[in-house]
Amino acid sequence: MPTLTIDNVTVEVPQGATILEAAKKAGIKIPTLCYLEDVQAIGACRVCMVEIEGARTLMASCVTPAGEGMKVHTNSKKAREGRRTVVELLLSDHSGDCQTCDRNNDCELQALAHDLGIHDITYPGEKSAPHMDASTPALIRDTGKCVLCRRCVTVCNETQGVGGIFPQGRGFTTVVGPAFSQDLDDVVCVQCGQCAAVCPVGAIVERDQIQDVWAALDDPTKTVVVQTAPAIRAALGECFGLEPGTLVTGRMVTALRRLGFHAVFDTNFTADLTIMEEGTELLTRLKKALVDKENVALPMFTSCSPGWIKYIEYFYPDMLANVSTCKSPQQMFGALAKTYYAQKIGKKPEDMVVVSVMPCTAKKYEAQRPEMSDSGVQDVDIVLTTRELGKMIQEAGIDFVNLPEGTQDSPMGMSTGAADIFANTGGVMEAALRTAWELVTGTELPFENLHVTPVEGLEGIKEAAVTFEGCQPEWSFLNGVTAKVAVAHGLSNARKLIEKIRSGEASYHFIEIMTCPGGCIGGGGQPRMTTNAIRMKRIEAIYKEDEGRKLRKSHENPEIKQIYEEFLGHPLGEVSHKLLHTKYTPRLKA
Amino acid sequence: MVEKEQGCCCCEEEASEEELLARLDGIIQEYKDKPGALIPVLQQAQAVFGYLPDVALRKISLGLDKPYSEVAGVVGFYSFFSTHPRGKHMIRVCLGTACYVRGGKQVLDELKHRLSIDVGETTPDRVFSLDVARCFGACGLAPAIMIDDNVHQRVKPARLQQILDQYIDEDQARADKKAESKAKA
Numbered sequence: 097m098p099t100l101t102i103d104n105v106t107v108e109v110p111q112g113a114t115i116l117e118a119a120k121k122a123g124i125k126i127p128t129l130c131y132l133e134d135v136q137a138i139g140a141c142r143v144c145m146v147e148i149e150g151a152r153t154l155m156a157s158c159v160t161p162a163g164e165g166m167k168v169h170t171n172s173k174k175a176r177e178g179r180r181t182v183v184e185l186l187l188s189d190h191s192g193d194c195q196t197c198d199r200n201n202d203c204e205l206q207a208l209a210h211d212l213g214i215h216d217i218t219y220p221g222e223k224s225a226p227h228m229d230a231s232t233p234a235l236i237r238d239t240g241k242c243v244l245c246r247r248c249v250t251v252c253n254e255t256q257g258v259g260g261i262f263p264q265g266r267g268f269t270t271v272v273g274p275a276f277s278q279d280l281d282d283v284v285c286v287q288c289g290q291c292a293a294v295c296p297v298g299a300i301v302e303r304d305q306i307q308d309v310w311a312a313l314d315d316p317t318k319t320v321v322v323q324t325a326p327a328i329r330a331a332l333g334e335c336f337g338l339e340p341g342t343l344v345t346g347r348m349v350t351a352l353r354r355l356g357f358h359a360v361f362d363t364n365f366t367a368d369l370t371i372m373e374e375g376t377e378l379l380t381r382l383k384k385a386l387v388d389k390e391n392v393a394l395p396m397f398t399s400c401s402p403g404w405i406k407y408i409e410y411f412y413p414d415m416l417a418n419v420s421t422c423k424s425p426q427q428m429f430g431a432l433a434k435t436y437y438a439q440k441i442g443k444k445p446e447d448m449v450v451v452s453v454m455p456c457t458a459k460k461y462e463a464q465r466p467e468m469s470d471s472g473v474q475d476v477d478i479v480l481t482t483r484e485l486g487k488m489i490q491e492a493g494i495d496f497v498n499l500p501e502g503t504q505d506s507p508m509g510m511s512t513g514a515a516d517i518f519a520n521t522g523g524v525m526e527a528a529l530r531t532a533w534e535l536v537t538g539t540e541l542p543f544e545n546l547h548v549t550p551v552e553g554l555e556g557i558k559e560a561a562v563t564f565e566g567c568q569p570e571w572s573f574l575n576g577v578t579a580k581v582a583v584a585h586g587l588s589n590a591r592k593l594i595e596k597i598r599s600g601e602a603s604y605h606f607i608e609i610m611t612c613p614g615g616c617i618g619g620g621g622q623p624r625m626t627t628n629a630i631r632m633k634r635i636e637a638i639y640k641e642d643e644g645r646k647l648r649k650s651h652e653n654p655e656i657k658q659i660y661e662e663f664l665g666h667p668l669g670e671v672s673h674k675l676l677h678t679k680y681t682p683r684l685k686a
Numbered sequence: 687m688v689e690k691e692q693g694c695c696c697c698e699e700e701a702s703e704e705e706l707l708a709r710l711d712g713i714i715q716e717y718k719d720k721p722g723a724l725i726p727v728l729q730q731a732q733a734v735f736g737y738l739p740d741v742a743l744r745k746i747s748l749g750l751d752k753p754y755s756e757v758a759g760v761v762g763f764y765s766f767f768s769t770h771p772r773g774k775h776m777i778r779v780c781l782g783t784a785c786y787v788r789g790g791k792q793v794l795d796e797l798k799h800r801l802s803i804d805v806g807e808t809t810p811d812r813v814f815s816l817d818v819a820r821c822f823g824a825c826g827l828a829p830a831i832m833i834d835d836n837v838h839q840r841v842k843p844a845r846l847q848q849i850l851d852q853y854i855d856e857d858q859a860r861a862d863k864k865a866e867s868k869a870k871a
């Protein structure tokens with residue numbers, strides 16, 4: 097336990113702690129840029145340099161271990177000037193106008209320049225030629241704004257195991273991006289947006305579709321409906337300075353109404369529907385395997401997360417039969433809004449505009465997949481991220497924090513606690529088990545307070561097993577069968593899990609995969625910066641929402657019962673098959 | 687894009703693309719589970735193909751389980767890797783300090799102009815490739831260029847064609863001789 101002094105404050109830290117961590121403990125803020133908590137400390141940018149007595153040069157505090165008796169100065173003339181030079185050099189090769197930048201007011205470089213009091217750029221020089229990559233529906237890259245911090249490289253390679261981007265070239269002409277300066281659409285990128293979530297500047301951002309939404313709202317010939325994903329309500333408040341983990345469900349609904357949407361619905365409704373369809377699909381596959389001795393693909397993977405879908409299409413195309421054929425809740429909603437709901441209000445699908453608010457950039461990609469137009473036109477027209485909705489509310493001058501609570505419209509606005517927990521890792525599994533168990537046994541899932549605790553939390557890969565007993569006659573073949581399930585979040589964990597299955601080291605019946613670390617609450621479109629501590633706060637909020645509900649199992653949702661009676665028939669029925677299920681496309685990895 | 691091998695001077699017999707790729711497979715197998723395999727595999731692949739064609743890079747990416755973006759990043763980082771076929775003769779123009787101040791830049795511009803190619807490129811007839819370098823240790827007689835293993839010193843832009851012609855003539859003479867002996871046999 098070394099003890100050191102930083103700016104004359106004495107602090108004791110655990111062995112191996114860095115000077116940056118020690119300073120944090122001492123309540124001293126050292127500016128950083130490439131460093132990102134839980135993601136990387138690589139000493140690349142030198143913004144965090146400090147002066148250590150006895151050391152010849154300034155040291156990067158994010159990678160220098162705190163030593164016994166060290167005397168560190170974060171604010172000496174030398175440290176201040178060193179830092180300032182580094183930031184000035186960064187700014188001298190930065191092309192962008194803050195006023196019109198997506199990151200205006202939410203930019204770490206801008207904040208650094210402000211905090212360090214930089215007023216002019218003393219190194220005007222050659223700027224590297226910027227490249228704009230607008231090749232994907234989800235993301236826009238602008239290499240002119242990149243500060244080469246490599247955060248995106250680390251998340252894309254290590255957290256996601258995709259490896260779509262890497263530093264290309266060397267020296268002054270280095271560009272962080274796909275191989276040989278191709279665009280994202282030419283490479284294996286799954287459009288998860290985790291790169292955009294960690295980028296400190298405006299070099300990778302979501303494709304902004306706010307203007308498209310305004311245009312739809314301004315068009316008198318259109319009926320514009322909106323759905324919000326389960327994870328939005330636990331994070332949107334952060335855009336307005338509320339504490340992470342503040343639930344803003346009611347205020348969100350009111351804000352959407354004030355923006356002018358004709359009906360405010362909920363993706364949670366189709367999350368409940370997903371459980372009905374996917375649960376039935378799983379039980380059907382089990383029956384085929386156990387009773388009919390058919391050769392069916394097991395384990396079955398969940399299919400809610402479009403980044404994961406694109407990932408398995410690239411990396412394990414031979415396993416596509418294992419993926420549930422269920423569309424994601426976003427797409428189920430779109431298909432039903434333009435058929436079921438449109439018929440109810442006497443509109444044609446082409447006169448409806450379906451807007452989604454998603455924690456995810458890959459949802460923008462998913463919405464425009466060619467197979468996602470079962471209503472006859474594109475089912476979901478426009479996808480906004482949580483951040484974009486925050487901006488829209490701001491633009492409309494709505495005082496979000498002080499809004500009264502609203503409630504969603506019927507018939508696609510009601511949901512249960514099982515739908516809430518779709519927002520976080522382990523939640524879809526828990527929701528599925530709550531319903532499947534009860535369907536099979538007629539009794540409630542035997543976990544305390546319905547929480548399948550082994551699959552909760554931020555562990556990368558989680559497992560659980562439940563043994564069926566006392567099954568209803570229809571499901572008697574499951575008596576004594578132990579269903580083994582697993583949950584992974586972050587695609588590199590998905591990959592580890594799949595490799596274990598392929599090598600025969602592990603076997604399961606049902607697997608939940610979420611693309612982003614922590615699940616959708618940590619999605620690529622959520623307010624920045626999402627650390628593990630913030631992930632946990634959002635997850636706690638989601639479970640609180642779930643526990644506060646009267647109905648906590650998808651099959652209890654009265655609007656779900658109603659839609660099956662009025663429109664769909666039964667799970668996996670003919671209408672479901674047409675509107676709620678889909679197929680996948682094998683893709684070439686390299 | 688991979689161009690058909692046109693038979694290069696350095697290998698005795700002409701190997702087909704399939705044979706070259708099979709050789710690459712062998713190299714990948716040999717290094718597969720070793721740490722730090724990427725750079726040596728790229729070096730050997732370049733020795734096999736003469737450069738690093740896209741098919742080879744993709745094979746290496748899959749074979750070593752390294753993202754294609756990382757393979758490309760490493761290739762782009764080291765100047766001795768080339769993704770374009772190299773010409774028969776490699777011209778390197780020194781842009782070290784001494785050469786630069788004594789006209790290295792003009793020599794380079796003249797070469798670009800005469801060969802109608804840019805740095806890192808090869809003439810369409812695959813005779814010359816052009817690259818830049820830093821200091822051959824010939825600073826006293828700057829500006830210097832290096833063609834294959836020969837250093838040419840105190841190069842004047844006006845004399846460049848003469849130097850290039852030497853190589854073209856030598857090649858021609860060699861080809862003639864070969865044809866002659868073939869005809870005799």
Ligand code: SF4
Pocket residue numbers: 190191192193194195197198199200201203204205206241297298299
């Ligand atoms: S990236 Fe940051 S510093 Fe650059 S233009 Fe955008 S807001 Fe300004």
Ligand code: SF4
Pocket residue numbers: 235248251252256258259260261284285286287288289290291292
């Ligand atoms: S969107 Fe995801 S897969 Fe694509 S480059 Fe960014 S982190 Fe990598």
Ligand code: SF4
Pocket residue numbers: 241242243244245246247248249272291294295296297299300
């Ligand atoms: S794109 Fe953003 S995250 Fe990636 S290196 Fe550049 S500045 Fe860093």
Ligand code: FES
Pocket residue numbers: 127128129130131138139140141142143144145156157158159
């Ligand atoms: S923050 Fe420490 S070097 Fe970048």
Ligand code: FES
Pocket residue numbers: 780781782783784785786820821822823824825828829830
């Ligand atoms: S600078 Fe050109 S040879 Fe030394």
